[in-house]
Each structure stands twice: as structure tokens, then as C-alpha cells.
Amino acid sequence: MQKLLVSKDLAKRELAKLKEELESFNLEEKLRLGIIQVGDNPASNKYIQYKMKVAEQLGIQATLYKFADTISQDQLLKKMDRINEKEDGIIVQLPLPEHIPTQVILDAVPYEKDIDGLTTKNAFRLYNETKDKHFIPATARGVLELMEYYNIDVKDKKVCVVGRSAVVGKPLAHIIKRRGANVSTYNETTGIKGIESGDIVIVAIGVAKYVKAENLKKGAIVIDVGTNLDNQLTADLCGDVDFDNVIDKVSAITPVPGGVGPMTVVALMKNLIDIIR
The missing domain is CATH 3.40.50.720 (NAD(P)-binding Rossmann-like Domain)
Incomplete structure (x- = not known):
């Protein structure tokens, strides 16, 4: 085993396979990915840029919904109602500001669109090993x-x-x-x-x-x-x-x-x- 466990080659290979698979579906419209960010965390900014770049490479329509860290919980939940209607998959970029309860916001994502696998419903299915569809975080x-x-x-x-x-x-x-x-x-x-x-x-x-x-x-x-x-x-x-x-x-x-x-x-x-x- 090599000392540095880098993922560049593996990631490149897996993304090529995903792109080929996605193209084989012949979708009428691009898959849509919504990324919700609250605040301006520098590490999060870098990570989001990378996610959006990869999505673009795969032919996925990624949209960043970025809100000020002063937004209230209720305001954010209302914004999410509209986002949930538009997108096929949704990510809530963590961390959230301290005044916003993280799990409440995560659970506002429909579990079938919860590609981060962090909703309470998804967790129940994962840890109880039900046969219902779930995502591994x-x-x-x-x-x-x-x-x-x-x-x-x-x-x-x-x-x-x-x-x-x-x-x-x-x-x-x-x-x-x-x-x-x-x-x-x-x-x-x-x-x-x-x-x-x-x-x-x-x-x-x-x-x-x-x-x-x-x-x-x-x-x-x-x-x-x-x-x-x-x-x-x-x-x-x-x-x-x-x-x-x-x-x-x-x-x-x-x-x-x-x-x-x-x-x-x-x-x-x-x-x-x-x-x-």
C-alpha cells in the first residue's frame, strides 16, 4: 500500500463512469442540484466551488442558494420550500450559524432528495437497516x-x-x-x-x-x-x-x-x- 492515500485517480475514474451512465439515461432535462449555504465560511466556499465544478462536468445543473448569516430560521425555511420544489437533489452546506438549529434545517429537505443522507428519516432507515431506500451520508x-x-x-x-x-x-x-x-x-x-x-x-x-x-x-x-x-x-x-x-x-x-x-x-x-x- 502506498503511504499517501490520494483519491485523484479514483475520483477521475468514478466520475467518468457516472458521466457515461448519466448520458445513457437520455434525460429530457438536466438533473438539478441545489446547494444551500448560509454565511461565507472560506472552507465551505472552496468545497462548494468544487461541487459545482464536478456537477458541471457531469452535465448536472447545480445552483447555489447563498444567504447571509443573519437570516432567521423561519426565513430560511420559507426559502427552502421554494428550493425543494425546483431541485432533484439538495445539499445543505454545513456548518450553519449557531442561531439556526441544524437538524431542523436538514429535516426540511425532502428525504428522497436528501443526497447528503442527513435527514432524521434517512438516518432511521440507515441505522435500523430497513429495506426502504436510503442514502449513505x-x-x-x-x-x-x-x-x-x-x-x-x-x-x-x-x-x-x-x-x-x-x-x-x-x-x-x-x-x-x-x-x-x-x-x-x-x-x-x-x-x-x-x-x-x-x-x-x-x-x-x-x-x-x-x-x-x-x-x-x-x-x-x-x-x-x-x-x-x-x-x-x-x-x-x-x-x-x-x-x-x-x-x-x-x-x-x-x-x-x-x-x-x-x-x-x-x-x-x-x-x-x-x-x-
Whole structure:
């Protein structure tokens, strides 16, 4: 296995397959993707630009609905009513401002258009393993596909998941456990004492450079899901793992950017196309 788990080639291959599949449907109108953003988070801006670029490459009509961070919950919900009518798939770009309850806004997306897989209804179907159609949250799906690409087998491995968000940590822990891994979960409240025993460590805690070499065992495989602003002036990004600090200790690691991020966007587009499959 190579040391840097980059996703460029995999993402390129998967997007080419998606484009070919989408063209085979001979749709009368382009698939429509609506992206809802509140505020002007620099990391979110970069990520949205990439999503829209990929959508355009696939022939998907992507529209950004951007609102000031002063918008109220009620105002946003009213705007979303109209957006829900127009779009085939909808993404709410996180994080939202503190005065807006995140789950209320996520649940305002019709579950059948919830390509991020974050509505309460979608989560119920995922965790209760019902036969009803549901989406694997896009970031979690992207991580799983990247791990499969690099033949990272979780069966009988000690897997430590740092972060319990509905976006990444919780669904990944659930799915990986079902695949035979011995899973432990951690967050800022519990601390991360114990991850030094992990064969595979997945970090999605949302804190820049949170995990250091001292927290990892030699030879661990590290999946860094974090996307944080490392430099306000240059808008450079960094992960939740202190990359330069751990690189000599781990056997493999996803860089930020260039690791999980591109596969998250691929997974989003797969979830969108799943709507019409």
C-alpha cells in the first residue's frame, strides 16, 4: 500500500463512469442540484466551488442558494420550500450559524432528495437497516469507497473513529462494525486516549491538527476527514490530523486536501444519480 492515500485517480475514474451512465439515461432535462449555504465560511466556499465544478462536468445543473448569516430560521425555511420544489437533489452546506438549529434545517429537505443522507428519516432507515431506500451520508460513502480502492480491510481490525457526527463518525462506525471490525468511538468530550491501539484511525472531529504522532501507534492507517482553514491569508486547508507530525509514524494516511474530499463529492453525485436509477 502506498503511504499517501490520494483519491485523484479514483475520483477521475468514478466520475467518468457516472458521466457515461448519466448520458445513457437520455434525460429530457438536466438533473438539478441545489446547494444551500448560509454565511461565507472560506472552507465551505472552496468545497462548494468544487461541487459545482464536478456537477458541471457531469452535465448536472447545480445552483447555489447563498444567504447571509443573519437570516432567521423561519426565513430560511420559507426559502427552502421554494428550493425543494425546483431541485432533484439538495445539499445543505454545513456548518450553519449557531442561531439556526441544524437538524431542523436538514429535516426540511425532502428525504428522497436528501443526497447528503442527513435527514432524521434517512438516518432511521440507515441505522435500523430497513429495506426502504436510503442514502449513505456522502462523506461516509466516500471514505468507504476510498478504503475499498486501497484494499483496506476492516474485518477483525481495531478501528478507532474520532468524532460522532451524523455526517461521518456515526454512520462510519455503524457500517464498519457491520463489516466485522472492532470499533471504538471518541470525541472531544471523551478525549482520544485509547486511539493509540487502533490499526485504523478515522478522524472527523472538526479540530485542526487535533491528532498528533503521540496519539497513534506505529504503522497505523489514518483516514483524515477534516477540512479546516490552516491559514486565513492564503485560505490553505489542513486536516484534523497534524500531517507533518505523524507522517513518519503511520503506514498510510489521506492528505488534506486531496484525500477524502474528492471522494465525498463523487459520493454526492452517486447519491444524486441514485434518485433516477
